[in-house]
Amino acid sequence: xxxxxxxxxxxxxxxxxxxxxxxxxxxxxxxxxxxxxxxxxxxxxxxxxxxxxxxxxxxxxxxxxxxxxxxxxxxxxxxxxxxxxxxxxxxxxxxxxxxxxxxxxxxxxxxxxxxxxxxxxxxxxxxxxxxxxxxxxxxxxxxxxxxxxxxxxxxxxxxxxxxxxxxxxxxxxxxxxxxxxxxxxxxxxxxxxxxxxxxxxxxxxxxxxxxxxxxxxxxxxxxxxxxxxxxxxxxxxxxxxxxxxxxxxxxxxxxxxxxxxxxxxxxxxxxxxxxxxxxxxxxxxxxxxxxxxxxxxxxxxxxxxxxxxxxxxxxxxxxxxxxxxxxxxxxxxxxxxxxxxxxxxxxxxxxxxxxxxxxxxxxxxxxxxxxxxxxxxxxx
Amino acid sequence: xxxxxxxxxxxxxxxxxxxxxxxxxxxxxxxxxxxxxxxxxxxxxxxxxxxxxxxxxxxxxxxxxxxxxxxxxxxxxxxxxxxxxxxxxxxxxxxxxxxxxxxxxxxxxxxxxxxxxxxxxxxxxxxxxxxxxxxxxxxxxxxxxxxxxxxxxxxxxxxxxxxxxxxxxxxxxxxxxxxxxxxxxxxxxxxxxxxxxxxxxxxxxxxxxxxxxxxxxxxxxxxxxxxxxxxxxxxxxxxxxxxxxxxxxxxxxxxxxxxxxxxxxxxxxxxxxxxxxxxxxxxxxx
Numbered sequence: 331x332x333x334x335x336x337x338x339x340x341x342x343x344x345x346x347x348x349x350x351x352x353x354x355x356x357x358x359x360x361x362x363x364x365x366x367x368x369x370x371x372x373x374x375x376x377x378x379x380x381x382x383x384x385x386x387x388x389x390x391x392x393x394x395x396x397x398x399x400x401x402x403x404x405x406x407x408x409x410x411x412x413x414x415x416x417x418x419x420x421x422x423x424x425x426x427x428x429x430x431x432x433x434x435x436x437x438x439x440x441x442x443x444x445x446x447x448x449x450x451x452x453x454x455x456x457x458x459x460x461x462x463x464x465x466x467x468x469x470x471x472x473x474x475x476x477x478x479x480x481x482x483x484x485x486x487x488x489x490x491x492x493x494x495x496x497x498x499x500x501x502x503x504x505x506x507x508x509x510x511x512x513x514x515x516x517x518x519x520x521x522x523x524x525x526x527x528x529x530x531x532x533x534x535x536x537x538x539x540x541x542x543x544x545x546x547x548x549x550x551x552x553x554x555x556x557x558x559x560x561x562x563x564x565x566x567x568x569x570x571x572x573x574x575x576x577x578x579x580x581x582x583x584x585x586x587x588x589x590x591x592x593x594x595x596x597x598x599x600x601x602x603x604x605x606x607x608x609x610x611x612x613x614x615x616x617x618x619x620x621x622x623x624x625x626x627x628x629x630x631x632x633x634x635x636x637x638x639x640x641x642x643x644x645x646x647x648x649x650x651x652x653x654x655x656x657x658x659x660x661x662x663x664x665x666x667x668x669x670x671x672x673x674x675x676x677x678x679x680x681x682x683x684x685x686x687x688x689x690x691x692x693x694x695x696x697x698x699x700x701x702x703x704x705x706x707x708x709x710x
Numbered sequence: 711x712x713x714x715x716x717x718x719x720x721x722x723x724x725x726x727x728x729x730x731x732x733x734x735x736x737x738x739x740x741x742x743x744x745x746x747x748x749x750x751x752x753x754x755x756x757x758x759x760x761x762x763x764x765x766x767x768x769x770x771x772x773x774x775x776x777x778x779x780x781x782x783x784x785x786x787x788x789x790x791x792x793x794x795x796x797x798x799x800x801x802x803x804x805x806x807x808x809x810x811x812x813x814x815x816x817x818x819x820x821x822x823x824x825x826x827x828x829x830x831x832x833x834x835x836x837x838x839x840x841x842x843x844x845x846x847x848x849x850x851x852x853x854x855x856x857x858x859x860x861x862x863x864x865x866x867x868x869x870x871x872x873x874x875x876x877x878x879x880x881x882x883x884x885x886x887x888x889x890x891x892x893x894x895x896x897x898x899x900x901x902x903x904x905x906x907x908x909x910x911x912x913x914x915x916x917x918x919x920x921x922x923x924x925x926x927x928x929x930x931x932x933x934x935x936x937x938x939x940x941x942x943x944x945x946x947x948x949x950x951x952x953x954x955x956x957x958x959x960x961x962x963x964x965x966x967x968x969x970x971x972x973x974x975x976x977x978x979x980x981x982x983x984x985x986x987x988x989x990x991x992x993x994x995x996x
Binding site: 347545548550601604605608609612613630631632635636639640643657659663664667670691694695698699 | 714715718741742743744745746748749750752753756757759788790864875876877898979992994
C-alpha cells in the first residue's frame with residue numbers, strides 16, 4: 331500500500347513522462363486497490379491535473395476499468411458521467427455497450443452526446459437501435475447519434491442512414507456519415523444530391539462523399555456521372571477549401587472533359603494528384619497533346635518526365651522529337667523510348683545522336699529503340 | 711477506365727510492385743497509383759527488354775548486385791524539394807546552433823556534425839551549410855561536416871554537382887539578392903558558390919539500414935523531413951532507431967512540420983522552440 335501511495339504522488343506530476351511511468355507501475359498492481367481513488371479524483375472539481383491523471387490511468391487499464399467506469403455512468407455528478415462516457419469510448423471495449431446505451435437516455439444532454447460518441451468509437455451494431463432513437467432528441471444529440479451510426483458502419487447502419495437522408499435539417503450530417511460508412515451501393519443514394527443546384531452545400535458534401543467512397547472501394551466512376559457537372563467542378567477546383575477542391579478535381583479528371591486540361595497539367599506536379607491528372611489527360615485523349623507539348627516547352631521540374639510519358643501514352647510520340655536535347659535526362663529517356671515507334675528518317679537520326687548522350691539511361695533507351703526499328707517492331 | 715489502367719499494369723502486378731517498394735524502401739503507396747508508376751518505370755522495362763511488371767519484379771529480386779533496386783529507388787522516390795523549404799524550422803536551427811556551440815565548448819570539442827536524411831538533390835543539406843556559415847559560430851579550426859543520404863543514385867549524383875534550376879529556389883525571395891549571394895548564374899542554371907558547398911558530402915544509402923550511417927555517430931542535428939508521411943510504421947520505427955543511434959545525447963531531430971512523433975515513439979521527447987516542435991533524445995532510453 332505504501333508503494334501505491336508513492337505511485338499516486340508520481341501520478342500527480344505535471345510531467346507527462348513521469349505520469350506515464352507511474353501508470354505503468356500502477357498497472358502491475360490489482361486494480362481493486364486503487365479504483366476507488368481514481369473515482370474520487372474524477373469527482374474532484376478543483377484539480378484538473380488529478381482528473382487528467384485519473385482518466386489517463388482508466389484508459390491505460392482498458393477492459394480492467396470498464397465495470398468501474400460503467401458504474402460511474404450512474405454517478406450523481408453529471409461531469410463524472412460525462413468523463414466516464416468519454417473514457418469508455420476511448421477504451422473501445424464492447425463490454426461497455428449496454429451501460430452506454432442506457433446513458434444515451436441520461437437527463438444531461440452532454441452525457442447523452444458523449445455516450446453516443448463513445449458508442450460510435452466502440453463500433454458495436456447492438457447500439458444502432460438506441461442511436462436511431464437519438465433522432466427524436468435535441469439536435470446536438472441527434473447529430474452525435476448520426477455520426478456514431480456512420481462510425482459503426484455496416485449494412486444495418488447504412489439502411490438507417492439512407493432513411494435519414496429525407497431529414498433536411500440533418501442531411502449534411504447524414505451525408506458525412508455515409509461518407510464514413512458507405513460502400514459501392516451507397517453511391518446511388520448520394521448521386522441525386524450532387525445534381526441539385528438549389529442545395530450547393532449538400533451538393534459539395536455529396537460529391538465529397540461519393541469520391542471518398544469511390545477511392546476507398548477502388549472504384550473509378552464513369553465520365554457520364556460527371557458530364558453535366560463540369561461547370562460546377564471547374565468552379566470548385568479553384569475553391570480555397572481543400573475539402574471542396576480535392577473531390578471536385580478528381581471528378582473533373584474522371585469526367586475527361588477537355589476544359590480540365592490546364593488543371594490536369596498543373597496537378598501532375600503534385601504527388602497526391604498526379605495519378606488522377608494522368609487519368610484525366612488520358613481520358614481527354616489527343617485533345618490534350620498541344621497543351622502537353624506547350625507545358626513541356628515552358629515549365630521546369632521533374633514532373634516534365636510525366637508530361638512526356640503521357641504524350642507517349644496518348645500515342646503522340648512524334649511530337650516528342652523536339653525534346654531530344656531537353657535538359658532533363660528523364661525527358662530525354664522518354665523521348666528515346668517513344669521514338670522507337672516512330673519509323674522515320676528524322677527519328678532514326680535523332681536516336682543515333684542520342685547514342686552519345688551523357689546519360690546512360692538515354693543511351694540504353696535509344697539503343698533499344700533503334701534495334702526495335704531495325705526489326706520492324708512497334709514499341710507501345 | 712479501369713481497363714486503361716489494366717492495359718499498362720494489372721492489379722496483380724501493381725500489388726507485386728507495391729509490396730516490393732514497401733519492403734525495400736519502407737515507402738507506402740496509398741491508393742491505385744498504377745498510371746504514375748507506369749509513367750515512372752516503363753522505360754526500365756524497355757531498356758531491360760522486359761514485357762511485364764511481374765517480370766520486372768522478378769528481375770529486381772534476382773539481381774544480386776542490387777543495381778536494378780537502385781534504379782527502382784531512383785524512379786519511385788519523390789525528389790521534390792527546394793532551398794529553405796519550411797523556413798520556420800531553419801530559423802529554429804539557426805537558433806539552436808548557439809546552444810550546440812555552447813555544448814561543444816563545454817566538451818572542448820570543435821566539430822559539428824549534421825545529417826540530412828532522404829536528402830534528395832541536396833537542397834536541404836546545402837541550406838543547412840549556408841546557415842552554419844552565416845551564423846559565424848563555427849569558423850577557425852572547426853570541423854564542420856554535413857552529410858546527405860539518399861537512396862536515389864540520380865538524386866545523389868545531382869546533389870554532388872550543386873547545380874540547380876530556378877525550380878529549386880521557391881523558398882528564396884528572388885528580389886532579395888539571396889540567389890546571387892549564394893549562387894553563380896550559368897545560363898539558366900545556378901551553381902552553388904564554393905564556400906557554401908564545402909563541408910557537404912553525399913552518400914548513397916537506405917536510411918532504414920544501419921550501414922547507411924556508418925561513421926556518422928554523434929551527430930548534433932538530424933533532419934528527416936517530409937519522409938515519414940510516405941513511410942510504413944515499421945519503416946518509420948527503423949529510421950527513428952537509426953536517428954537515435956546517430957544523434958549525440960544533446961542532439962536535435964527535425965521532422966517535417968506536418969509530421970509528429972508524439973505517440974509513435976518514446977525515443978524522442980518533443981520540445982517547443984519558438985512555436986516549432988523539435989525533438990530531443992530521450993536519454994533515459996540509452
